[in-house]
Structures are given as C-alpha cells and as structure tokens.
Amino acid sequence: MESPSPQTQQQPKRAAVIGSNMAMAESTGDLAEMEADELPIKTATTATASSKGVQVNGVNGIYGGLDGEKERPNGKEDGARNSEANGSGLTQRKPKEASTLKAKDNDYPPLYDDDDLERRRLDRLNTYRAAGIQFAPWNIPYRRRMQTVAVLIHCLSIASTVSFFFFLCAIPIFWPLIIPYLLHMLLSKNATDGRLRMRSERWRRLPVWKLFGEYFPAKLHKTHDLPPTRKYxxxxxxxxxxxxxxFAAFATEALGFAEKFPGITNSLLTLDSNFRIPLYRDYILAFGIQSVSKESITNMLTKGGPNNEGMGRAVTIVVGGARESLEAQPGVMNLVLADRKGFVKMAIRTGADLVPVLAFGENDLYDQLSPKTHPWLHKAQMWVLRTLKFTLPFLHGRGIFNYDVGLMPYRRRLNIVVGRPIMVAQKRDGEIENEEVDRLHREYVGELEKMWERYKDVFAAGRRGEMNILK
Incomplete structure (x- = not known):
C-alpha cells in the first residue's frame, strides 16, 4: 500500500483553516460596513475548527469582537465612542448569573429587536478621516439624509424659534403684534388647563416625525392592553x-401610539418654563405637550373624555427629571426613583393607573463626562440644579456630516417597552396614606425590574451593568 504524499496529508488541514478564516471574515465584514455610531445589539458567529473537532463561539455585543476580543463597531480604534469612568468604550461583558428576581413568561410576552443591518450598511471605502474625525460619505441614501434633517429640526427648535422671534423684534412693523403676543404668552393657561386646544393631530402625524423615529431607529413595544375606559x-x-x-413615542405618532393603544389621548409633560419661551411654546403645544405642574396633571386627568372625567386620557412623566440626566451613561441604567413618589400621589389623587415605561437605548444616544472621573464638575452641576432647577450636562454626540463630534444624537436603537398597568383607587388628599403610597411605589419599581429582567438580554445585550435604583 502506498503511503499518502505530503501534499495529500496537508489538504484537510488547509481546508479547515480556509473554512475558519472565511467564517471569521464574514462576521467581521458585517461590522466593518456599519456606521461608526451604530451599535449592533445581538450578532452571533460560530466557527467550527474541523481539524480538531472543537467549536468556537464568538459573540458580538455592543463592542464585543470574535471570541470575546474587544472591538469597535467600525473595526477601528477611533470609531463610535462611549463614555465610561476611565474614558474607554463599552466592552462585551461575560454573562452573569441570573438575578434572584425572575420575570415570568406570562407576565410579559417575548419581544424581538429588528436586526435590520442591511438598511444601515455604509460604504467604508468612501469615508474620509481628518484630525481623528470620521466624515460621512457622500453616497448615503437620500432617506437617511432626510432622517438627519428631521432630527436636526427638533434639536434646533429652541434656538431657531428664539432667533426668529428676535429677528421679528428688530422690524418695527411687527411691534404691534409682538406686544399682545408677549402678554398672551405670560397670561395663557393653554399649558395647564387640560383642554388641549392647540393640539393638532395633523401636526403630530407629519412625515417629518416618521423620519425622526427612523433615524435611531426607535420602536414602541406593547406588552399589555390598556382599556380606554381608564386613565393613566x-x-x-x-x-x-x-x-x-x-418625544418620538408620546408627542408624535411616529411610532404608532394611537394604533397600539386606541382610544387613549396621551400628552407628554415638560417643565413649565418651556412655555415661557416665545414661539417655542407654540411649537410644543401643537404636539399636545403640557406642563408637568400639579394643576396641569389634575386638569388633564379629571376633565375631558366621553364623560368629562378624564377617562381615556393619559400623561407621560419623565420621572427622573434633570437629576437623572446627569446619570446618563452609555451601557448603564441608573434610575433616580427611590425618593420620587409625587407621581404616585398624583395617581391616587386622580384615580389614574400607573404604567411603567422602560426605554432601552435612551442613555446610549450621547456621551457625557462621567461624575466618577470629574467629581468637582458633578458637584457644580448639582449646585446649579438645586439653585436654578435645571442642569447643564457636558455632552457630545455626532455631527451632521461626521460621526464623532457634534450635538446630534448617535444612530443607536431605541426600544421603548410599555409595561403592565397598575390599578390605582382614587382618594382625596386627606384620605391618602403614606403606607399606600409606599406600597404602590414598591409595586411600580417591581414592574420595572421585571421588565428589565425580561428584556435586558434582547435590547441591552452589551450593557455594562444591571439596573440600579438611586435616590
């Protein structure tokens, strides 16, 4: 019997090496074609070493490379950056043991993230880099350009409306109109009376807001039905x-709130000071945005509806407020909620059910200086917050024509999950007991924790930590 030649012996090994290299090249090629500020949520690549019969699994999290290697989404060291205590990007964390809190499958249905990478491909060969800044290529599809314009319009809404107002003030012919307008702005109750006179459904459904939602992209997930015979x-x-x-989910119809929750009129709430900005107040009133004051919430949830008792109405409160914005870091979920019980009291006072909403990816849209690495700056921000009731985050995102510098949000997925409603019995002020407030608050926090445990591996696969409830 003839012994096999050396070339014949090397063929199986060479085939195994080629197969392994092709699997690795295929997985890294997908990441190399993505935008610098787009983060894949879940991508799994499996390569089989034929020569040894060993299976190697490489999982790509937010910044996870093959076989656990740290890798940027664009394959380069200076791609999309996320702030951390030491200034480095997010890294793929090893799976942790399951938390003691388990969300049952019958509590929350399974949800899936649309891993639509084909629509977000980019020709990396045409990108231009100068001074460490990566610029967008010119051959980006027209619709993506329009998505950027839509987000730019909203980001510049305050600056553009105020600038236009002062431009009108410089023209004497408009003075007879400006003076009555300022008096109307100071005395108007449109933001607090709950009548929603300036709300325009046509304005909320404009195509520009659809483009706004597609920019990230953002998606609204429904887990439970909300009957229109209740208020929320x-x-x-x-x-x-x-x-x-x-803004995308509750101030516009970009994500289809009316289709998912028919019969419910929802209004996003914001600071009362925003309604003292000329022209900008009219811009947000057209969305149906109202003041977050007690008077406004009471009027919204006790008036209107089929029986003029507020049934079928809802308000959306960003509970963490300006204090929580200072905790916004990519890959983390720190909620300032432990001492926030005012919204629970308002629910008891108005008889509105509490609905928790968890937005996966909201903290990933910008980078800002970490309070851990800049404690003196954090103290100054807290002093401004206590004194002036607003804060100034030191942030940066991407630009209009680049991926590294600017005030535009990154193109990173937003998955907004609406949880199970918590029924609340209406009581008057003198009948509200602290024990009941604490019980409802604990139940509310418990629902948020269930939602986090149920969907964190779907929508936050590249997280840097678990959800924390802060004071």
Missing part, C-alpha cells in the same frame, strides 16, 4: 440627556 400616568425611564424616545 405613564412613567418614562430613563430620562437620558434629552429624552428623544419620549
């Missing part, structure tokens, strides 16, 4: 830097 207080978590997800 939606608690939105986390605040993030600017709460783009809350």
């Amino acid at each position: 207080i939606f608690g939105y978590h986390p605040h993030g830097i600017i709460s783009h997800g809350a």
Whole structure:
C-alpha cells in the first residue's frame, strides 16, 4: 500500500483553516460596513475548527469582537465612542448569573429587536478621516439624509424659534403684534388647563416625525392592553440627556401610539418654563405637550373624555427629571426613583393607573463626562440644579456630516417597552396614606425590574451593568 504524499496529508488541514478564516471574515465584514455610531445589539458567529473537532463561539455585543476580543463597531480604534469612568468604550461583558428576581413568561410576552443591518450598511471605502474625525460619505441614501434633517429640526427648535422671534423684534412693523403676543404668552393657561386646544393631530402625524423615529431607529413595544375606559400616568425611564424616545413615542405618532393603544389621548409633560419661551411654546403645544405642574396633571386627568372625567386620557412623566440626566451613561441604567413618589400621589389623587415605561437605548444616544472621573464638575452641576432647577450636562454626540463630534444624537436603537398597568383607587388628599403610597411605589419599581429582567438580554445585550435604583 502506498503511503499518502505530503501534499495529500496537508489538504484537510488547509481546508479547515480556509473554512475558519472565511467564517471569521464574514462576521467581521458585517461590522466593518456599519456606521461608526451604530451599535449592533445581538450578532452571533460560530466557527467550527474541523481539524480538531472543537467549536468556537464568538459573540458580538455592543463592542464585543470574535471570541470575546474587544472591538469597535467600525473595526477601528477611533470609531463610535462611549463614555465610561476611565474614558474607554463599552466592552462585551461575560454573562452573569441570573438575578434572584425572575420575570415570568406570562407576565410579559417575548419581544424581538429588528436586526435590520442591511438598511444601515455604509460604504467604508468612501469615508474620509481628518484630525481623528470620521466624515460621512457622500453616497448615503437620500432617506437617511432626510432622517438627519428631521432630527436636526427638533434639536434646533429652541434656538431657531428664539432667533426668529428676535429677528421679528428688530422690524418695527411687527411691534404691534409682538406686544399682545408677549402678554398672551405670560397670561395663557393653554399649558395647564387640560383642554388641549392647540393640539393638532395633523401636526403630530407629519412625515417629518416618521423620519425622526427612523433615524435611531426607535420602536414602541406593547406588552399589555390598556382599556380606554381608564386613565393613566405613564412613567418614562430613563430620562437620558434629552429624552428623544419620549418625544418620538408620546408627542408624535411616529411610532404608532394611537394604533397600539386606541382610544387613549396621551400628552407628554415638560417643565413649565418651556412655555415661557416665545414661539417655542407654540411649537410644543401643537404636539399636545403640557406642563408637568400639579394643576396641569389634575386638569388633564379629571376633565375631558366621553364623560368629562378624564377617562381615556393619559400623561407621560419623565420621572427622573434633570437629576437623572446627569446619570446618563452609555451601557448603564441608573434610575433616580427611590425618593420620587409625587407621581404616585398624583395617581391616587386622580384615580389614574400607573404604567411603567422602560426605554432601552435612551442613555446610549450621547456621551457625557462621567461624575466618577470629574467629581468637582458633578458637584457644580448639582449646585446649579438645586439653585436654578435645571442642569447643564457636558455632552457630545455626532455631527451632521461626521460621526464623532457634534450635538446630534448617535444612530443607536431605541426600544421603548410599555409595561403592565397598575390599578390605582382614587382618594382625596386627606384620605391618602403614606403606607399606600409606599406600597404602590414598591409595586411600580417591581414592574420595572421585571421588565428589565425580561428584556435586558434582547435590547441591552452589551450593557455594562444591571439596573440600579438611586435616590
């Protein structure tokens, strides 16, 4: 019998090496074609070493490379960056043991993230990099350009409306109109009376807001039915830097709120000071946005509806507020909620059911300086918050024509999950007991924890930690 030649012996090994290299090249090629500020949520690649019969699993999290290697989404060291205590990007964490809190399958149905990478491909060969900044190529599809314009319009809404107002003030012919307008702005109750006179469904359904939702992209997930015979207080978590997800889901029809929850009129709430900004107040009133004051919430949930008692109405409160915006870091979920019980009291006072809302990806839209690495800056921000009732996050995102510098949010997925409603019995102020407030608050936090445990591996696969409830 003839012994096999050396070339014949090397053929199986060479075939195994080629097969392994092709599997690795295929997985890394997908990441190399993505935008620098787009983070894949879940991508799994399996390569089989034929020569040894060993299976090697490489899982790509937010920044996870093959076989657990740390890798940027664009395959380069200076791609999309996420802030951390030491200034580095997110890294793929090893799976942790399951938490003691388990969410039952019958409590929350399974939800899936649309891993639509084909629509978000980018020709990496045409990108231009200068001074460490990666610029967008010119051959991006027209619709993606329009998505950027839609987000830019909303981001510049305050600056553009105020600038236009002062431009009108410089023209004497408009003075007879400006003075009555300012008096109307100071005396108007449109933001607190709950009548929603300036709310425009046509404005909320404009195609530009559909483009706004597609930019990230954002998606609204329904887990339970909400009957229109009740009234609701939606608690939105986390605040993030600017709460783009809350705007897309509850101030517009970009994500299809009316189709998912028919018969419910929902209004996003914001600070009363926003209604003292000329022209900008009219811009947000057209969305049906109202003041977050007690008077406004009471009027919204006790008036209107089929029986003029507020049935079928809802308000959305970003519970964490400006304080929580300072905790917004990519890959983390820190909620300022432990001492926030005012919204629970308002629910008892108005008889509105509590609906927890968890927005996966809201904290990933911007980078900001970490309070751990800049404690003196954090103290200054807290002083401004206590004194002036607003805060100034030191943030950055992407630009209009680049992926690294600017105030535009990153193109990162937003998955907004609406949880199970918690029924609340209406009581008057003198009948509200602290024990009942604490019980409802604990139940509300428990629902948020169930939602986190149920969907964290679907929508937050590349997280840097678990959800934390802060004071």
